[in-house]
Amino acid sequence: MEILVCIKQVPGSNKVEVDPVTGVLKRNGADSKMNPYDLYALECGMRLKEQYGGRVSVITMGPPQAQAVIREAYAMGADAGAIVSDRAFGGADVLATSYTLSQGIRKMGKFDVIICGLQTTDGDTAQVGPEVSEALDIPCVCNVIKIDKVEADAIYVDMEMAQDIEQLKVSFPCLLTVQKDIVQPRLPSYKLKKETEKREITMYTLNDMDDTDKKHYGLSGSATQVQRIFPPVSNKEQETWEGAGAELATKLHDKLKQLKFIS
Amino acid sequence: MSEYKKLTEQDLAAIEKIVPRERILWANEINEEYSHDELTATPSYPDLVVRATSAEEISGVLKYANQEKIAVTPRGAGTGLVGASVAVEHGIMIDTTLMNHFLELDEENLTLTLEPGVLLMEIYQYVEPKGLFYPPDPGEKTATIGGNISTNAGGMRAVKYGVTRDFVRGLEVVLADGTILELGGKSVKNSSGYDLKDMIIGSEGTLAFITKAILKLLPLPQKNVSLLVPFPSLAQAIGTVPLIVKSKAIPTAIEFMEREVIMDSEKFLGSSFPDNSADAYLLLKFDGNSTKEIEEAYDGVAQICLEQGALDVLIADTDERADAIWKTRGSFLQAISGSTTQMDEVDACVPRSKVNEFVEFVHSLQDEMHVRIKCFGHAGDGNLHVYILRDDLDEQAWGKVLLATMDKMYAKARDLGGKVSGEHGIGLAKKPYLKEDLDPAAIKVMQGIKKAFDPNNILNPRKVCFD
Numbered sequence: 001m002e003i004l005v006c007i008k009q010v011p012g013s014n015k016v017e018v019d020p021v022t023g024v025l026k027r028n029g030a031d032s033k034m035n036p037y038d039l040y041a042l043e044c045g046m047r048l049k050e051q052y053g054g055r056v057s058v059i060t061m062g063p064p065q066a067q068a069v070i071r072e073a074y075a076m077g078a079d080a081g082a083i084v085s086d087r088a089f090g091g092a093d094v095l096a097t098s099y100t101l102s103q104g105i106r107k108m109g110k111f112d113v114i115i116c117g118l119q120t121t122d123g124d125t126a127q128v129g130p131e132v133s134e135a136l137d138i139p140c141v142c143n144v145i146k147i148d149k150v151e152a153d154a155i156y157v158d159m160e161m162a163q164d165i166e167q168l169k170v171s172f173p174c175l176l177t178v179q180k181d182i183v184q185p186r187l188p189s190y191k192l193k194k195e196t197e198k199r200e201i202t203m204y205t206l207n208d209m210d211d212t213d214k215k216h217y218g219l220s221g222s223a224t225q226v227q228r229i230f231p232p233v234s235n236k237e238q239e240t241w242e243g244a245g246a247e248l249a250t251k252l253h254d255k256l257k258q259l260k261f262i263s
Numbered sequence: 264m265s266e267y268k269k270l271t272e273q274d275l276a277a278i279e280k281i282v283p284r285e286r287i288l289w290a291n292e293i294n295e296e297y298s299h300d301e302l303t304a305t306p307s308y309p310d311l312v313v314r315a316t317s318a319e320e321i322s323g324v325l326k327y328a329n330q331e332k333i334a335v336t337p338r339g340a341g342t343g344l345v346g347a348s349v350a351v352e353h354g355i356m357i358d359t360t361l362m363n364h365f366l367e368l369d370e371e372n373l374t375l376t377l378e379p380g381v382l383l384m385e386i387y388q389y390v391e392p393k394g395l396f397y398p399p400d401p402g403e404k405t406a407t408i409g410g411n412i413s414t415n416a417g418g419m420r421a422v423k424y425g426v427t428r429d430f431v432r433g434l435e436v437v438l439a440d441g442t443i444l445e446l447g448g449k450s451v452k453n454s455s456g457y458d459l460k461d462m463i464i465g466s467e468g469t470l471a472f473i474t475k476a477i478l479k480l481l482p483l484p485q486k487n488v489s490l491l492v493p494f495p496s497l498a499q500a501i502g503t504v505p506l507i508v509k510s511k512a513i514p515t516a517i518e519f520m521e522r523e524v525i526m527d528s529e530k531f532l533g534s535s536f537p538d539n540s541a542d543a544y545l546l547l548k549f550d551g552n553s554t555k556e557i558e559e560a561y562d563g564v565a566q567i568c569l570e571q572g573a574l575d576v577l578i579a580d581t582d583e584r585a586d587a588i589w590k591t592r593g594s595f596l597q598a599i600s601g602s603t604t605q606m607d608e609v610d611a612c613v614p615r616s617k618v619n620e621f622v623e624f625v626h627s628l629q630d631e632m633h634v635r636i637k638c639f640g641h642a643g644d645g646n647l648h649v650y651i652l653r654d655d656l657d658e659q660a661w662g663k664v665l666l667a668t669m670d671k672m673y674a675k676a677r678d679l680g681g682k683v684s685g686e687h688g689i690g691l692a693k694k695p696y697l698k699e700d701l702d703p704a705a706i707k708v709m710q711g712i713k714k715a716f717d718p719n720n721i722l723n724p725r726k727v728c729f730d
Contacts (some may be wrong), residue, residue: 012581031486033581075578184535186492187584190565190576 001054003045004111006101007038007073009066034069037117039185040178045115045181046077052150055079059108061089061101062120067201072195075188082108082202092220098131100217103209105136112172113155117205118179129177140170140175145182267334267352270310270668271437278311281323288312297356300343302608309356316361318435318443318474325472326441330353334724337468339380339407344608347467349489350725359409365389372449373480374432379409379473396483398424401686402593407467409473414688415465419516428464433473433539433615436463439717451476462712467688468723470716484550488557489579491588492568497521498541501619503571506640508615512564516548517643518592524599524639528591531598539589541574546592599637603652607665611676612646612685624675625649632668646685689727697728
């Protein structure tokens with residue numbers, strides 16, 4: 001079974017700060033890590049390989065230093081890895097990112113199942129997974145909370161819905177995005193880290209792609225443009241009232257009316 | 264017949280003149296919680312509880328108690344394990360949990376002045392966002408700093424940083440007669456007479472009442488990495504520790520843990536541990552200011568572990584990964600407690616090179632004494648936590664097997680050159696073992712010191728070195 005896991009390098013701290021003047025995310029270059037959601041995806045991939053045989057490959061998109069997450073995936077047991085990296089890919093929104101990744105995936109080979117984390121901790125859109133499947137024209141199941149079994153040409157999974165759990169059989173090739181806590185991710189191994197120190201990481205640039213039209217990538221391939229990023233302002237004004245229930249109920253009603261939450 | 268006075272309505276009236284009535288608990292106002300600590304077998308209620316808010320109030324109460332010969336028991340969060348905060352002679356209990364204020368953070372001297380009722384976890388939350396570090400980290404984070412100082416609690420980072428005593432610069436205490444005294448201070452050095460501050464630390468409330476502390480802080484290391492090292496056997500795991508120590512690498516913590524305890528913890532937490540390849544693990548933690556610096560520090564240690572037969576060395580280099588391991592480690596006590604009906608503990612400390620022998624002995628006792636025993640601990644400093652589990656034994660059988668098992672364990676620890684308690688203290692529960700452990704001349708000096716501080720013996724009577 002050929003398994004591919006999409007991974008991303010994100011800031012090492014969950015406390016992402018926004019520069020109040022420029023509105024740009026302050027990324028502390030020295031401190032980064034693999035997107036925590038991707039650890040679940042990689043663990044699912046490793047367990048599929050251990051149970052059904054095959055290979056686990058990983059792919060990432062980002063600047064050259066993002067190769068660190070591929071090294072990390074190697075230390076967790078991944079067999080091969082590629083990075084999609086080119087100045088032309090910079091400034092991509094989810095649509096352009098998904099398209100770029102799909103181009104890289106096509107170059108990398110044929111996969112039975114592609115697994116992504118549900119979302120990233122720095123973007124939080126949860127859109128790249130499904131949009132990659134769209135660009136590759138393969139079926140996609142999001143919010144997977146359990147992988148039940150694998151047959152020769154399909155995989156059975158549980159998808160979490162708002163109220164229910166849907167059990168699905170999905171034909172290969174397909175893409176899954178897996179929920180946090182679907183499995184407990186393994187830790188990187190020192191032994192594997194040493195063994196894979198010199199293992200190659202494939203790099204795909206714009207010129208390697210089937211589609212080399214610059215307009216389809218990066219900022220120019222993006223359907224959305226970021227106008228401004230700013231930290232949310234929280235309203236810390238608080239009032240405390242004391243008194244009898246009926247009296248407080250009237251007071252609360254008046255207040256809500258005054259604030260125009262009710263008419 | 265107790266030599267101490269049983270409190271009456273008149274005493275209540277007298278104490279009301281010192282502390283407002285709403286902060287006094289009397290008779291059936293006293294909650295059951297005040298009758299025991301986390302592990303006491305025999306509960307005992309105080310006659311009266313004072314929820315103090317200042318050294319002056321405590322001074323007033325002690326002065327009165329000293330005149331009237333009333334026993335006084337200090338109380339923080341009640342998380343102790345040896346009965347030190349249980350009012351065995353009833354009398355007055357002084358609860359410090361309302362004295363929970365930070366008084367001063369002195370960034371020029373790197374000190375933090377605070378009241379005794381501040382919880383350990385509150386200290387971390389207060390100093391760490393400011394880039395400062397209070398290294399002692401006893402497992403029980405809801406304990407008060409007053410309690411930590413009273414037992415000289417240690418924790419896992421003791422390997423690199425030392426214990427609570429190493430981070431107390433100064434104390435304000437109230438003596439038994441009500442005198443308020445400042446001991447030590449902000450200065451780094453002090454060779455000025457007997458160090459009374461150090462005598463108070465670890466005295467479990469028997470010498471004076473702590474009302475303020477000046478703690479020493481360090482700059483907060485920017486990064487840390489934990490290594491989880493699976494071994495085929497516990498003996499191999501623990502046997503590796505002296506080699507790590509010898510290699511001159513200084514991890515902040517070296518813990519050992521066994522599969523069985525990890526499984527109890529998984530059940531307790533409802534989450535799974537990141538590895539299940541082995542029966543025994545070492546857990547090491549390294550800190551520093553960059554990933555590179557830490558990687559260089561742990562590389563040699565990883566090699567030593569592999570040479571000693573470790574199956575691998577697993578790297579927890581992010582908060583999520585470290586949390587998955589340390590949450591499990593942090594819940595061991597509750598998890599073991601939840602797996603049985605009642606338990607008692609041994610907190611012996613042996614030289615690091617003898618840990619293996621001690622653990623093997625503890626394991627062999629399970630068969631010999633027909634009782635379940637679970638154990639984990641600080642391999643890096645030789646402090647073991649051993650729990651003897653009652654399961655379905657009846658009262659009599661339990662009492663008998665517990666006593667016999669403890670006797671054997673403490674005798675073994677003594678043979679190996681160990682100490683009765685590494686960090687939980689002596690309190691009430693470990694007194695007989697301390698007596699066997701120490702030279703009678705040492706006990707005599709301790710009793711003399713107690714007399715000098717507290718001639719009427721009102722402060723936490725019958726604890727530590729008194730029958």
